[in-house]
Amino acid sequence: MxxxxxxxxxxxxxxxxxxxxxxxxxxxxxxxxxxxxxxxxxxxxxxxxxxxxxxxxxxxxxxxxxxxxxxxxxxxxxxxxxxxxxxxxxxxxxxxxxxxxxxxxxxxxxxxxLGLSLNGYARAGLLFNDDFTGTEGGPYVTPAGSVGGPVGRLGNEDDNYVEVVLEHRAKYDNGATSLYKVMLADGVENSNDWTGGDNSLNVRQVFAEFGNLPDFGGPFENASIWAGKRFDRDNFDIHWLDSDVIFLAGTGAGIYDVQFTDDWKSNFSLYGRDYGYFGNSNNGLNDSEVESYILTANNYFGNWQWMVNGLTAKDNAERDVGELPPDPRSDLAEHGEHTMVAYHGDSFFGLGEGSFKAAVLYGHGLGAQVKSLGSDGNLTEDAESIRLAVYGTTYIAPTWRFAPMLMAESSKDRYVSGDSYKWLTLSARLANELSENFEMQYEASWQTMDLDPRGYNNFNPVDGDYMKFTVAPTFKPQVGGFFVRPEIRLFATYTDWDSELNRYAADSEYGSSSLGRRGYDGNEWSFGTQMEMWF
CATH class of the missing domain: 1.20.58 (Methane Monooxygenase Hydroxylase; Chain G, domain 1)
Structure with a gap:
């Protein structure tokens, strides 16, 4: 995200x-x-x-x-x-x-x-190996990526992605306010100037939100209400891994900032998502649609956050999933629970200026997709997952920035009875501001994994490590922080991995299966250039 x-x-x-x-x-x-x-x-x-x-x-x-x-x-x-x-x-x-x-x-x-505003995000770049042939990349390039295990993204992206956000804000004579937002997004891995046959243009958000309503009083005095299709306002991520810590999205309605006490504020929402069809046909024309619903209570107590979610998808166990997964299998889940406890720190782990965030997430059944709530309808009724995410940002010297991060997950009975997925990622980005317009960026990532899919999707069990190191000379209009954009980067990246990881699923797509799709046996150099901006 x-x-x-x-x-x-x-x-x-x-x-x-x-x-x-x-x-x-x-x-x-x-x-x-x-x-x-x-x-x-x-x-x-x-x-x-x-x-x-x-x-x-x-x-x-x-x-x-x-x-x-x-x-x-x-x-x-x-x-x-x-x-x-x-x-x-x-x-x-x-x-x-x-x-x-x-x-x-x-x-x-x-x-x-007030009025109309335009916001956006974009990245675009070129990635090739030392033989000047295209190579595969992305934060989810390893086998662990098939179950949400990312690695550092610097010098590791080969896609072109763009978001355009239009917002209109208004204020009324009675003091009430309104927000209308629509977000368009597209992403391709084609480097050509015309990619009409490959694009995936999509309306990712379209919603309205009302605030400061005079009719609201008591705990609802400063609350705002919304309805439509949106990303939840309080999602948060680890940008350097291109991974949300929590991502709640879909179509629904909710209310933000219900203030029960001075130190207790809550958000409530109901989101809907679609899983597909069940019935006798394969095209869904005469079938019934399986819809998922997520009921959320998101509570804040000072710097602490406690999120509780209940999920349901009636008839999901009857849904046609084609060849996934093989027997023996558990029934697909029709219910689930999910919770997250997070701390949003205003210092660098209490050691100095900066910030940090830490979160522990647990889910069962449909809630076992702990990051992207309700997005995976293939989870079994016995699925369980627990994930830890920690990162921080600080200046370790006047011109040196440092951002370490850790993410790990363990899940079992995820897609097949008895399966097991365990992975851990350690990553850090370091930047040295050398002038007003130039800095050197460095990123190191190490990921270890132990995956036993029990034949799900024809994946094979693997156990091994992956590492990546990137050097990226970077130009900016003005340096001065991890979140200052735009940037234009050149980069050189070295990757290495255990050869056993090539066994995961060599016949599937690189990004969700195997580092060895092209027959590599270990290390590789890759090079490229990229721009990234938001405004």
């Missing part, structure tokens, strides 16, 4: 301005101005909710905070703290006219958020 960076620096500016304005209110005698400030606070609350629309944006702001020292050393503008960590200054005796100007400035910035 890719990050969504639609937030603007407004949230930070508003938080700092409020920190100054709030004490001033105590000294202002103008009741009309006081009412304007009260109204403004409500608008700011709504704006801050929009600012949290993408968890990755918060990560970027935290990374920018940790970058303050480096910015100062390079005489670059100092980035202000995230709104959540900004400290209010001491009470001020600013005059009412000065406060009027501040209020007008903030109101103007809030109004600039």
């Amino acid at each position: 890719v990050p969504k960076f639609t937030c603007k620096p407004l949230a930070m500016a508003v938080a700092l301005a409020l920190g100054t304005a709030t004490p001033v209110m105590a000294f202002a005698a103008d009741s009309a101005l006081e009412q304007r400030l009260a109204d403004l606070e409500a608008r700011i609350a709504a704006s801050e909710q929009r600012a949290r629309n993408a968890e990755a944006t918060a990560e970027r702001l935290q990374a920018q905070l940790s970058n303050t020292r480096a910015q100062q050393q390079n005489n670059a503008p100092v980035l202000e703290p995230d709104a959540r960590t900004a400290r209010a200054p001491a009470p001020s005796t600013t005059s009412a006219p000065d406060m009027e100007q501040r209020v007008a400035s903030i109101e103007s910035r809030l109004d600039s958020e």
